[in-house]
Amino acid sequence: MNKSSVPILSVKNIVKKYPGVTALNRINLDFFKGEIHSICGENGAGKSTFIKILTGAIKPDEGTIEIDGVPHSSFSPYEAMFRFGIAAIYQEYYLIPYLSVAENIFMGNEILRNRFIDVKAMNQKAKETLSLLGIDIDPKMPVEFLSVAYQQIVEISKAVSHNVKILIMDEPTSPLTTNEVKNLYKLIGILKNQGVTIIYISHILSELFDISDRVSVFRDGKHVRTMKTKKTNKQELISLMVGRELSESYPERTTKSSTSLLEITRLSTPGLLKNISFTLHRGEVLGLGGLVGAGRTELVRAIFGADPISSVNIKIKGKSVTINHPEKAIKLGLGLIPEDRKQHGIISELSVKENILYSSFPQVSLCGFIIPKRLSRVAEKFKKLLRIVTPNLEKIVKELSGGNQQKVVLARCLATNSEIILFDEPTRGIDVGAKQEIYELINKLVAKGKGILFISSDMPELLGMSDRIIVMHEGRITGELTKEEATQEKVLKLASGE
Numbered sequence: 001m002n003k004s005s006v007p008i009l010s011v012k013n014i015v016k017k018y019p020g021v022t023a024l025n026r027i028n029l030d031f032f033k034g035e036i037h038s039i040c041g042e043n044g045a046g047k048s049t050f051i052k053i054l055t056g057a058i059k060p061d062e063g064t065i066e067i068d069g070v071p072h073s074s075f076s077p078y079e080a081m082f083r084f085g086i087a088a089i090y091q092e093y094y095l096i097p098y099l100s101v102a103e104n105i106f107m108g109n110e111i112l113r114n115r116f117i118d119v120k121a122m123n124q125k126a127k128e129t130l131s132l133l134g135i136d137i138d139p140k141m142p143v144e145f146l147s148v149a150y151q152q153i154v155e156i157s158k159a160v161s162h163n164v165k166i167l168i169m170d171e172p173t174s175p176l177t178t179n180e181v182k183n184l185y186k187l188i189g190i191l192k193n194q195g196v197t198i199i200y201i202s203h204i205l206s207e208l209f210d211i212s213d214r215v216s217v218f219r220d221g222k223h224v225r226t227m228k229t230k231k232t233n234k235q236e237l238i239s240l241m242v243g244r245e246l247s248e249s250y251p252e253r254t255t256k257s258s259t260s261l262l263e264i265t266r267l268s269t270p271g272l273l274k275n276i277s278f279t280l281h282r283g284e285v286l287g288l289g290g291l292v293g294a295g296r297t298e299l300v301r302a303i304f305g306a307d308p309i310s311s312v313n314i315k316i317k318g319k320s321v322t323i324n325h326p327e328k329a330i331k332l333g334l335g336l337i338p339e340d341r342k343q344h345g346i347i348s349e350l351s352v353k354e355n356i357l358y359s360s361f362p363q364v365s366l367c368g369f370i371i372p373k374r375l376s377r378v379a380e381k382f383k384k385l386l387r388i389v390t391p392n393l394e395k396i397v398k399e400l401s402g403g404n405q406q407k408v409v410l411a412r413c414l415a416t417n418s419e420i421i422l423f424d425e426p427t428r429g430i431d432v433g434a435k436q437e438i439y440e441l442i443n444k445l446v447a448k449g450k451g452i453l454f455i456s457s458d459m460p461e462l463l464g465m466s467d468r469i470i471v472m473h474e475g476r477i478t479g480e481l482t483k484e485e486a487t488q489e490k491v492l493k494l495a496s497g498e
């Protein structure tokens with residue numbers, strides 16, 4: 001990055017307000033050609049709103065965006081992409097599953113020959129773009145047959161083929177395995193060398209240090225500071241993000257118990273899972289390790305009655321039970337915090353309060369009558385506990401930031417008072433401050449004698465929080481480690497099936 005050069009993108013005094021919140025409050029920020037610039041901040045700090053303004057998806061209330069020195073008050077998504085070369089990779093990909101890699105790359109920008117789509121030329125050009133990025137996939141392959149990581153690559157190739165100058169990535173690594181993350185880094189490096197500016201958003205701070213040249217911190221819609229990554233550290237970033245001191249360690253737990261709470265024997269599914277057996281005890285956090293695709297989500301969904309099981313014996317507190325539906329699971333005291341909270345967790349048209357209390361009406365009602373006061377009290381309690389950022393509890397959930405939507409799902413599962421809680425990646429997309437709250441909460445729950453099955457792809461977190469860890473590979477359990485013997489290497493070895 002050359003400081004004396006004109007910024008490729010310069011944001012001046014950007015303001016964006018929503019009812020009851022100032023999502024962006026006078027943001028001033030410069031981006032330079034070929035730099036990797038990370039943005040971090042707590043859930044609801046304004047990161048995604050900022051990105052949406054850069055891609056033309058929403059218009060700012062005030063301020064200008066200078067591109068190559070020319071000021072614009074706003075522009076359309078089409079202009080952003082095709083005129084300015086600004087593209088964003090979001091967490092959900094916008095690919096058409098049954099179309100080929102090449103067709104997706106050139107979607108809306110097809111290569112024509114005598115007014116007909118020139119498939120051959122598109123395949124050729126797609127191959128060139130992909131090899132430019134060091135990727136070898138068949139451009140004729142329908143994207144539905146690709147893994148998530150490759151789908152992401154197709155998204156990136158799409159941006160590259162549009163002559164991208166500024167590529168924005170909003171939490172790109174969450175669906176990726178460790179190796180895939182390394183490949184993504186490599187790809188980002190190639191783009192940087194080609195002079196592309198990368199704007200990178202993530203809640204995983206180590207990633208920011210791995211790849212970025214500079215990092216900017218947002219807090220409550222304000223730009224707090226921009227620093228060279230080399231000149232700062234995790235602790236400083238965290239305190240700038242949350243505005244208070246915060247330890248990065250895992251809270252101590254003293255509970256120990258050997259009473260069986262949930263016993264799973266020989267669980268198999270028509271799909272991936274083969275012969276899974278384990279016991280979860282009272283007062284225990286049982287970690288579930290493995291790589292993406294190992295079957296961890298399938299396992300908790302099957303236990304919860306959300307997916308078909310071909311054979312199993314389930315005992316809860318020593319009594320044999322059958323669970324054929326999530327409703328039954330909830331009645332038996334099970335709670336599931338799903339991984340894909342957008343699809344399975346949230347009712348986006350309902351308010352924060354309704355979402356939190358959706359599964360726990362018995363506790364907020366008396367003889368079938370809802371007691372509004374009790375309703376508000378419970379919802380308010382969880383809003384505080386998890387620091388859900390919302391001007392009030394009546395706000396429609398889809399208007400919350402991504403991470404705050406996740407917190408609402410968490411709150412709902414916790415409000416039901418389940419005894420056995422299946423946590424599937426509970427801290428993914430959640431900011432550092434709230435992560436600590438969730439760890440504390442987990443400790444409180446186990447101290448009350450509950451049992452927790454804990455899936456996490458964040459290795460330090462898995463090691464730090466679990467009393468015991470079982471590891472899965474291709475639908476089977478490959479090993480079990482006590483807290484004392486568990487190390488990152490051992491978990492990875494079992495996870496890769498060695």
Ligand SMILES: Nc1ncnc2c1ncn2[C@@H]1O[C@H](COP(=O)(O)OP(=O)(O)OP(=O)(O)O)[C@@H](O)[C@H]1O
Nearest residue numbers: 018023043044045046047048049399400401402403
């Ligand atoms: N369409 C909308 N209507 C009303 N409020 C909104 C809307 N979009 C965002 N907000 C509010 O603007 C604020 C900033 O949200 P934003 O999504 O930018 O946060 P974020 O930093 O991306 O958080 P996260 O880490 O959780 O993704 C939040 O308080 C959010 O509730």
Ligand SMILES: [Mg+2]
Nearest residue numbers: 047048401402
């Ligand atoms: Mg966001």
